[in-house]
Amino acid sequence: MNLHEYQAREILKRHGIPVPDGDVAATPDEVTAIAARLGGRGRVVVKAQVHAGGRGKAGGVKLAATPGEAKAMAQEILGMTIKGLTVHKVLVAPAADIASESYVGIIVDRASQRPVLMVSPAGGIDIEEVAAKTPEKIHRLAIDPRYGLLPHQAQGLAFSLYKDIAQVRAAADIMQKLYAAFTGTGASLAEINPLITTAAGQVLALDAKIVVDDNELDRRPEIAALRDASAEAPSEVQARKAGLTFIKLEGTVGCCVNGAGLAMATMDLVKYYGGEPANFLDIGGSSNPQKVVNALRIITADPNVKAILFNIFGGITRCDDVANGIVQATRQFPLPVPMVIRLTGTNEQEAVQILTQAGFSALTDMDEAVKQAVAKTQGRAA
Amino acid sequence: MSIFINRETRLLVQGITGRDGSFHARQMIGYGTKVVAGVTPGKGDQLFEGVVPVFNTVAEAVQETGANTTVIYVPAAVAAAAIFEAADAGLALLVCITEGIPVLDMTLVMSYVSERGARLIGPNCPGLISPGQSKVGIIPGNICAPGRIGVVSRSGTLTYEIIHQLTGQGYGQSTCVGIGGDPIIGTNFIHCLSAFEADPDTDAIVMIGEIGGTDEQQAAEFVSRAVTKPVIGFIAGQTAPPGRRMGHAGAIISGSSGTAAEKMQALATHGIGVMKRPADVVPLLRERL
Incomplete structure (x- = not known):
């Protein structure tokens, strides 16, 4: 689960990391008030709060000299879309007086199977380019989770950022507190970019990102409560509530599959046969007909969908449960488009019988089913 | 074996x-x-x-x-x-x-x-099966048959699909291992490839990967260095949309975007037969065996 910048800043602050003042607003008038309070003498920055990278490059981050200007910026930014997501909130903060920009990030590394702390004196929006072109400017350390980030380790890395010992100590302290925030929120990523020094020599976290491991949410209700459903596509929110994984795409073949790998392979095959998938949808491993009913509601709510494709390989999922779900759904609401059903594996025979009695036919071959579904979206026989 | x-x-x-x-x-x-x-x-x-x-x-x-x-x-x-x-x-x-x-x-x-x-x-895996000998986990036994193809996969049901294609066309399996889809797993592609290489009763290996991470690229490099048996591979997620990725750490640590195209390229570069779809598994194996 992604946290917004303003939420991540709050968490860092709570862990004792120095973060510039600032507040979040949902309306241009709130922005004016915050800007007046913060900006007294100087400029403020208005930043879109969306779960997408590259906000600045998309026009979602703007500088304002006066509260009036901040309001105008807010009017532009609130409601705009960045990578398909609508901006509902902005963060207003004083424009920082920046002497240097560094990068500090912690991520769980698949290769070392540990949290890895990465720092670079070349922080800022081009950090990925720095990493690609001058990897020697990125310093890394795998943290032993049993002991955490040790003081000398943090200080050693801080020396690669600063020469001034007061700044080194401040940065080392920030790194240890960031590690505490990382483990304390159950994060899979916690990042300060940039970590700045001001002309006066202060070290501050100017922008923060935290991504929480979804598997942590059950045991961390206070973090789960930070979820901002308005920042996600409504269909994806609805799917999550129904226990489904759903991602909306732009094509016309509505896909309903069990298992993420098979779901992706099904979408790939739709493309292979000349169609375009309308979605990724994984009904998961359980055998619950109601899940299938919910899945069909979500798929058919998309007006772009011209055909529905089921691809079920029964294992834990029982084909007869899926078949029952299909029959229940079609009794509750009419399907506006044709449907092609492929199922094989656990209780396949029972499923075919259920479907046949309800007037549907079922295929057992994946390629044949995909070909037929694509043909139906193009108004022809396979 | x-x-x-x-x-x-x-x-x-x-x-x-x-x-x-x-x-x-x-x-x-x-x-x-x-x-x-x-x-x-x-x-x-x-x-x-x-x-x-x-x-x-x-x-x-x-x-x-x-x-x-x-x-x-x-x-x-x-x-x-x-x-x-x-x-x-x-x-x-x-x-x-x-x-x-x-x-x-x-x-x-x-x-x-x-x-x-x-x-x-694992975790988050379907387990493994050595057909005719032992099944540990949840892979349906009836889709498998004893034979000489080793299967290793990050996925669950997609693995079943590939096994189903193999069995249906006369290619039984020595062992099928689902290694799981989580970021941290105990056994990875390289461990399995190495074990299949050493197994006298495995003639060829099918590896099934997906988008994300760099495990498949590292496995491909390992194959060119240390595996003499034919290997063919599939990567799921060719049509997955580019994510609205937050933060930079992921790209910095892996030095990779983890896309299917990048992974398929890595497989091909290291001499692995690349399947475009699950149904390519048997034709590609026939070519290489």
């Missing part, structure tokens, strides 16, 4: 009286796996299905029955604890089916398991 499990496998089931554990324990027994013990704390005097003794602790179960492998079906909240317990009891192979274990828990689990010299498969 086979890799990791065979006729000698003496299996313990952690969570044998639970909903999933009991269902799959019956399936495994039905397949012919030697299920010698179960563990559910507090149910230590029961007999599962009237034949398999249930113990309160893993240590007790191992001592009494000589179990050498465990399969874990307990809920996510206690799954890391179950792996710790199994590693402590001296079992050589731990297979964790449970999904939803926090990744930070897994960082601790992995240190513990490797220090005790055990092999963990």
